Amino acid sequence: MSSMELELNNLRSEALKEISSINSLDNLREIEIKYLGRKGVLNQLLKELSTAPLEERPELGGIINQIKLEIIREIESKRTLLEEREKAKKLEEERIDVTLPGMNISPGRLHPLTLIIERVEEIFRGLGFTVVEGFEMETDYYNFEALNIPWYHPARDTQDSFYITDKFLLRTQTSPVQIRVMEKTKPPFKIIAPGRVYRRDQPTARHSPVFHQIEGMAVDKDITFAHLKGTLDAFAHALFGSDVSTRFRADYFPFTEPSGEFAISCIFCKGKGCRVCSYSGWIEILGCGMVHPKVLEVGGIDPEEYSGFAFGMGWDRLAMLTYNINDIRFFLENHPEFLVQF
């Protein structure tokens, strides 16, 4: 073995030793340059080959190339190793505590009264009703007189009103919408009119001076009390489930005749009797009846030609029943702990 060969052998083992001891990609790059760079050791050797005896050149060249390939291979495999190690290190550094809480992005929530009216609206739309609205500031005429409630009528006692002037008041019921619709519209029509109403009642768990009602009315040539029953039965079953029973009993309202009160079997005790239904097994939902002929006349509709039914229910009360809420005041109080549950 020539001294050249010996030298090359040493070079090879030294390079491999060096590569195997390297621990970082930076150092590996230095080694790469040192051996394989343009001015690296191996290129230098190839240049120096010209000084070697002519007959040895091919063999020496072959050896150098072989060493070169070997170093390249070693460096590449080292690089892969180091890269994997570095990646693993980085991933390890990026490790998070997956048990930490997530970002708090609150959804926008709807108020429970809105959730209820959307359901009610959907049900009545399905039954062919449309939604109309009235004024909250009404005249005594629309709120009372036109609805067959003259000033001396005892029914006014239960509807103590907030007055704005001696003629204008805050409506005590959504029923004035009945008159306003009839004045503008030729039958047939079916409407619901949800809205805010006001009564001068001291706030308690059951009464609020500001509350909401949903009025309903249908007028056509052949409307009967049986249609009123059908409509309200369908409504109650859609809202409270098909397993509730319904009940109509006689009642009195100045603007309907005959009048009735509509109740469902108690949804809490299934009609067995509990605190909510005052142990009667029934929960009153609304007042209803056939539109009073005088009211039809006031609205410009001939009671001989047309007939209609009307109903009015407590919107807040529906929400209270649906969500089992005991205090009506929660709705307008808007406590965050209350609202967040819907």
Added chain:
Amino acid sequence: MKTLYSWLKDFVDIDVPPEEVAYKLTMAGLEIEEIEEIEDDYILDVSIPANRGDCQSILGVAREISALFNAPLKLPDEPRLKEVEEGIDIEVASPELCPRYTLRFIKGVKVGPSPDWLKKRIESVGIRSINNVVDITNYVMWMLGQPLHAFDADKISEKVIVRRAYPGEKITTLDGESRNLTEEILVIADKRHPIGIAGVMGGEDSEVSLFTKNVALESACFDHISTRGMSKVLELRTEASVRFEKGIDINMTKLASDIATEMIVKLCGGEVGKISEFYPVEYKPCSIRFRPERFSKRIGINPSYSEMRDVFFRLGFKVEEHINEWRVTPISARRDISLEEDLYEEVVRIIGYDKIPSILHERITGVVSTSPAWEKRKILRRKITSLGCSEVITSSFVPVQFDKYFREFYADDISSISVINPLREEESVLRWLLSQSLLSLAINNVRWGYNDFNLFEIGKIFFKDGESFMEKEHLGIVQSGRIIYSWDKEVNASFFSTKGLLEKLFKHELTFVPAYYSVLHPGRTANILYRGKVTGFIGELHPDVARILKLPRIYIAEMDVDEFPLELFSVGQVKEPSRLPKLKRDIAIVVPETLPSVEVTSILEEVFKDTLEDYELFDLYKGPNIPEGTVNLAFSLNLRAKDRTLTQEEVEEKIELLKNKLADIGGRLREW
């Protein structure tokens, strides 16, 4: 009204448990709120509808039971009274308010305690026992529905006059109250002065006491409207006035007097004197048309003629049958029945509402379309909640301290509205802006310990414009504290977080112009214009106001929703998406810091025209790298032509143009 089961049975022959009676009465419109068991009897508490004056008596309720159970009604017998020749003259000066008046003289009674049976009966229905004479008047009133009043006859000077009070007259009523009378009050007077308020309460002077020897027993019918008015004016409701208000049976007046008289002489001794009576026009109920065919068309059931006839007979009504049309005459107690429809109700009430079938009315009647305001509200609600804002619904009344808040939104001649008769003085003002309600809610939230909130309300506001009362629909937003947060980062509420909501809701159709509101931060307030008109405002609560109200930084915005057409919120003309590549270009513009950014963006829009698909201000910088007094605005532009691929040259051309335009407003493009 409390009734005693045994007392009811005096008038109707039934043999069923009280629960069954209670159930049937309830279903027929007289709700029994409670059945109370006492010794060997039951108390049924009947709730009487406003139109059923006839049921304000044991007899009235018994009559209902009789009709419902088809059991015979036992009417009280007319007593035969032996009269002596002594009486008191009467004069009715206001017959329009008193269609019937009777006064019976009873001589030589002995006033004392009532016998036990009488005491027990009246006390069980809630009447306090006073003495035998007074107890009898109350007993008969409860039994027959006719209010009675006994005067001490010796306290009556000459005769009894039913007249309107003279201005300035006074009376001390039985409850010891001295009351000033006016001409709208009907009084019972003697020659000298009033001795009672007609139909409401007697006077103290003429009260029956243990020393009373002679009694004048009044049984009368007073006008229901005037009694109600008097009761309201005097703020005095009595068992008598309640009965007159709902209407009594005018043909019961004399019978009730006679029955009470018979009881008085039986239980208190004495002799029956003469009865003086005023009843110029006898009331006879009118017959009402009843068309069986029409009944079926209105109610949806077809009872047989005999079934319907039977109902009327059970109610004591008279029926004359003609072909297709009957004439039905109610009894005189049933003043609530005047129309054909009233008779329909009687038939279904007695037959039972449960006999009516339940049928859907299937004809399509979509003449009225759903109100656009309703649709708009639904769209807005859906959109704004999707942006993380939560709904509240607050009262229309606002604390009086907020009355003039945000005054600058309105013209000078617009004022807020108050109710004349509030429940509490501090809650008399109707909100003229939702911001008032939301501010009030913000105070509560902070007091409850919630400093982070992001809320909206859509609701009515009220104001007076000249002589008209206006109500409009507004949208209000209030934000405070953190909107999005976690342990490593947070987004706080700011003017721009609130503004961002509005831009998304109203599709960038709004213009923001600096404005002054005394309760808002002078440098952080804007009026919001839509098509050149002020339709809202936005701002941070003034730090001074916030301090007084103990609030943190609060951002408020309010929009008059009625000013925006429904179309703005619904899906418009759908554009076809373009498949041509977008050219993204970031630019930095340095302008004087006093220049509103809208001046810059309008130049951008003008220069790039419709090739500018959208743009975003992604950075705003003030500091060492740019001259003092200037601000660096970094925009990211998305450029795209509708019909071709934009070339770099085209864009560079526009950039040159932009440079010139910017120079006009004292700005320049900053090279990267």
